[in-house]
Amino acid sequence: MTPDTTGRSAFLAVLGRELRLAIRHPADALAAVLFFLLVAALFPFGVGPAPETLARLAPGALLAAALLAALLPLDRLWGSEAEDGSLDLLLLCGLHPALLALAKASGHWLTTGLPLLAATPLAAAMLNLPTEAWSTAMLALGLASALLSLLGTAGAALTLGARRGGVLLPLLVLPLAIPAVIFGAAAIEAAANETIARPMLLLLAALVATALPLAPLAAGAALRGD
């Protein structure tokens, strides 16, 4: 096999194992979805019975709830691999550490981000978001959660082995996710007001495209310890 095909098959092997483990432990993905829905459900209680106010808050609340929910499984992303010794073998498996991180980030998005998307219509309904904006909300949340998966994989690699890493991780990752909240919420709001959401979504996609090579490289460097 050429290095190219071995790299691809190793990438797919790591990603496939992530998905298989997620299927064997469905509680992890379910916990993130339930957390997302519960946070979204808290807003109507706090804001009170004013549908217009709620709809005004909906874009930001959706983004914030989704990003917090996607953070939940991140501190186990590398932690579980390091604890059972798998990380050493993954680092020796011939896959470049950055590609290994990309496989883990993809796995995180598929097992956490994607279920959140499925739950978005329910959360949007609870927040009284106009139905016209639902598809944009799913797009914005999909992109924002992809960005969080990438940033979070790098953050989790950096905080691996740190005491209180689970607390450090959100402090490190959430500030970097602020642009995603701004553009994502702006896109959903534009769709709710029936104006053009496309530029905001494109900016969000540009953020993902920037993080796509950079975050795995940072994660790989952190894992190798250089």
Next chain:
Amino acid sequence: MLRVEDLACWRGERAVFAGLSFSLKAGEAVALLGPNGAGKSSLLRVLAGLLPPAAGRVLWAGEDIRQDTPAHAARLRYLGHLDALKPALSVRENLAFHAALAGGDVDAALGSMALAPLAELPARMLSAGQRRRLAIARLALAPAALWLLDEPTVGLDTASIARFGHLLAAHCAQGGMVLAATHVPLPIADGRQLDMS
């Protein structure tokens, strides 16, 4: 040919070992002896390229392993003191993952450590010794020039130690090298010893 020159390793402020030099020839199996804390595991991690040495060099065929870490990783098998198993995956799935990475025949590897009857069990159902057998079965997947083993026989019963001995003998007969940190003699006829104390 593996040669270690004047190798040193620090953990924090403390020197674990320093000034260590030795070499390993093709087909040679060396038992790494020494009291707890002598740096056996650290040495194995340095030789695997998982830990940078504080001083000195590790040479493979005259070339520093840190020049080309992927090539070095491809020619070695590392068995740490942890078994690196995923409890939710079956015995076969655990092994198949490593077969997908390094190549090799899963069924033959299962057979080599008599794990075939357990193949469909989730790894969380295994006893400590069975988990170790599964970790060792990874070595049997595909040939590699250098085996770095950390306490390979911990928890193994006598039959499993004998099977592990067959794997070692076959590996050395093919010109493979073994460096194993251990407190008990390796199950192999003509093993050399390296004392780190």
